[in-house]
Structure formats: C-alpha cells, structure tokens
Amino acid sequence: MTTIILIKSVEQEQTVREVLGSVIEQDEPVYFLRLPSVRCLGPLIQEINPMIQYNVDYSIGCLTEGDNVSELVQFAVEKNANRICVGISERTLTGKARIDDLTESILLHEKISGNLIVGEHVIILEDLAYD
Amino acid sequence: MLRIEFQTPVAGITSKLFELELPIKSLEIDNALPVAGDSVFLFLTVRFDTEVTPEQFAGQLTDIELVEMQPTQVNSHTYYLGLITGFCHASILSLLTKNHAIPHRIVGKHAYLEIIASVRDWNHLKTVASAIENEHGSLELMGTTQTDSIGFPLGSNKIKQSVSGKLSDEQLELLETSYRMGYFRVPQEVTAAEIASELDISRSTLSERLRRVEHNFCELLFGPQE
Numbered sequence: 542m543t544t545i546i547l548i549k550s551v552e553q554e555q556t557v558r559e560v561l562g563s564v565i566e567q568d569e570p571v572y573f574l575r576l577p578s579v580r581c582l583g584p585l586i587q588e589i590n591p592m593i594q595y596n597v598d599y600s601i602g603c604l605t606e607g608d609n610v611s612e613l614v615q616f617a618v619e620k621n622a623n624r625i626c627v628g629i630s631e632r633t634l635t636g637k638a639r640i641d642d643l644t645e646s647i648l649l650h651e652k653i654s655g656n657l658i659v660g661e662h663v664i665i666l667e668d669l670a671y672d
Numbered sequence: 673m674l675r676i677e678f679q680t681p682v683a684g685i686t687s688k689l690f691e692l693e694l695p696i697k698s699l700e701i702d703n704a705l706p707v708a709g710d711s712v713f714l715f716l717t718v719r720f721d722t723e724v725t726p727e728q729f730a731g732q733l734t735d736i737e738l739v740e741m742q743p744t745q746v747n748s749h750t751y752y753l754g755l756i757t758g759f760c761h762a763s764i765l766s767l768l769t770k771n772h773a774i775p776h777r778i779v780g781k782h783a784y785l786e787i788i789a790s791v792r793d794w795n796h797l798k799t800v801a802s803a804i805e806n807e808h809g810s811l812e813l814m815g816t817t818q819t820d821s822i823g824f825p826l827g828s829n830k831i832k833q834s835v836s837g838k839l840s841d842e843q844l845e846l847l848e849t850s851y852r853m854g855y856f857r858v859p860q861e862v863t864a865a866e867i868a869s870e871l872d873i874s875r876s877t878l879s880e881r882l883r884r885v886e887h888n889f890c891e892l893l894f895g896p897q898e
Contacts, residue, residue, distance in 0.1 A: 633815035634849075635815070637675065637676075637815030645813040648794065648797065648813065654798070655794060657794035659818040
C-alpha cells in the first residue's frame with residue numbers, strides 16, 4: 542500500500558502523526574508531497590522523525606506551481622498510490638471537516654475515486670481507482 | 673455515510689423568492705410534501721427586510737400558490753409560509769431526492785443556498801455534486817463528516833421546529849455556539865468568557881441571555897409561570 546500525504550502547511554504535525562500512527566501499516570512506502578507554498582519540510586520531518594518513531598520508509602516530493610490537482614493525480618497514478626491523505630485545517634460551525642478549494646478539486650476530480658474517510662485531523666481517500 | 677455541507681446559487685422557487693420586490697433576508701425550507709400530480713407543498717421560514725402582509729406577498733407570486741402565512745412569535749419580519757408549486761421549481765430538493773441524497777437543512781442567504789445533506793460515499797457525493805452543478809451553475813463544498821446514522825431528514829426535527837418559534841435567531845445562535853463549543857459538557861470544554869469572546873459580547877450579557885433561553889425553554893415545557 543502506497544500512501545501520499547499532501548502537506549499544505551508545516552503546521553500539519555497532527556495530521557502526519559495521525560496518518561503514520563493509525564492509518565498506514567509499518568514498512569508501507571509514504572510520500573510527503575508538499576504544495577509549492579510550503580517552502581521546506583525539514584522542521585516538520587525532524588519533529589516527527591518518521592523512520593525512528595513510526596518505522597516508515599518515506600520520500601519527499603513537491604508539486605510545482607500551476608494545476609496542483611492534475612499534478613497530484615498524475616503523481617498518484619505514477620506511484621500507483623492506494624491512499625491520499627489531506628489534512629483538516631479547521632472545522633465548520635457544525636463540526637464538519639472544512640473543505641478547502643484544493644480538497645474540493647480532489648474530491649470532485651473525474652479521474653479518481655475510492656472511499657472517503659474523515660479522521661480527526663485528516664481526510665483519507667483510500668482504495669483509490671484511476672480512470 | 674457522509675454528511676456534506678455545500679453552497680450553490682439559488683434556482684427555481686428560491687431564486688424567484690429572492691427576486692421579489694419585497695426583499696428577503698433569508699429563508700429556510702422546513703418541510704416538503706408531495707401533492708397529487710407534479711406539485712409539492714413547501715413549508716418555509718422566511719425573513720423579510722420589512723413587515724409584509726399575505727396580500728402583498730401573494731400579489732407578487734407567479735406559478736406559486738400561497739396557502740398559509742403566519743408571523744413567528746419572536747423574530748420580527750419573519751414568517752412561516754406554506755406554498756404549493758411545481759416539484760420542478762423545488763430544484764434543489766428534487767435534485768437531492770432524485771439522486772437519493774437525504775436533505776437535512778436548506779437555507780437561502782444572499783442568493784446562495786447553504787445545504788446539509790447525506791450521501792452514501794465519495795462516488796455518490798460526486799454524482800450529486802455533478803447533478804447540482806449542472807442545474808445550478810456551480811457548487812462549493814464547505815465541509816464533510818462521517819456518520820453512521822441518517823439523522824434528522826428535512827422536516828422531521830419537530831423539537832427544533834417547535835423551539836425555533838419560541839427562541840429568537842440570536843438566542844438560537846447563542847445556544848448553538850455554546851453547545852458546539854462544549855459549554856454544556858461535563859466537564860466544560862470552554863469557559864463562559866471564551867464563548868462571550870466568540871460572540872463578541874460581555875460575559876454578563878452572555879449569562880443574562882443564557883438565562884433567558886433557559887426561561888423560554890421552561891415556558892415551552894411547563895407553560896407560562898403563574
């Protein structure tokens with residue numbers, strides 16, 4: 542199972558910890574894919590220490606400026622990703638996970654489908670299929 | 673099952689209502705019942721900018737029959753309306769139900785509808801979103817959560833309907849904010865000062881308003897105080 546964690550901000554420590562701690566199995570490959578607006582993942586990775594604390598093998602990638610969603614889907618197809626995890630940055634007044642423009646574009650993208658699970662700090666798209 | 677919250681431009685009857693010469697601040701579809709043929713009974717709570725008479729309102733309607741118009745007890749310029757119109761005009765409701773989504777709340781503000789509905793899963797969400805986008809022009813997803821139960825479908829939350837006529841919008845907002853932030857949990861998850869800050873009121877005002885809400889609740893349950 543290959544998992545992509547989309548990093549929208551370096552303040553997504555809880556999101557990453559939830560994914561590494563309760564979503565993926567040990568030894569599963571993980572890609573930290575950062576948006577171009579996120580300059581550096583160093584401090585976040587150092588704080589979480591995925592290899593030592595969670596025993597996961599990870600790689601880091603970056604989306605370029607432009608159509609992030611198409612690029613993300615292309616990246617997911619290339620890596621044959623089974624899972625994409627998107628952080629929840631805030632909740633609506635009624636307690637629902639707030640969906641930002643990027644997450645909306647992923648959810649409504651015609652070439653990607655699967656199961657949607659809403660966690661505490663992360664929206665998990667899994668059992669992905671690509672058209 | 674997923675509970676979704678989204679916005680879409682008004683269409684059909686909601687669009688017609690917002691285009692009336694009597695300006696509407698907000699509306700909520702409380703219930704809908706099918707009538708023989710292709711018509712539907714729609715029950716709405718509508719807040720106008722000014723006081724409106726049934727004659728004034730009915731005089732502006734086309735393709736819509738006004739059956740009932742009653743002012744609410746506590747909110748000024750706000751009325752419960754019963755209307756009959758073609759089911760095709762109840763656009764958002766027909767789109768949701770045709771696509772087997774369960775509507776929970778439909779509120780219209782500033783030419784936009786804010787909707788809470790339940791769908792089976794991600795694929796169902798995409799189907800429903802696509803149908804609404806085609807008919808209404810656009811759709812913006814606001815939030816989602818997972819749920820095991822259907823919850824209260826549109827029109828079935830009788831307690832809330834009863835209470836909404838007895839409490840003002842401000843009181844309901846105060847109550848909902850306090851509830852959502854965990855004020856009524858044991859132990860409390862938020863202090864009165866934090867809620868007061870969220871609502872931009874003083875702590876003493878918050879305390880007074882909460883007591884008024886509690887008083888109105890008691891009145892609703894036990895009748896007027898002797």
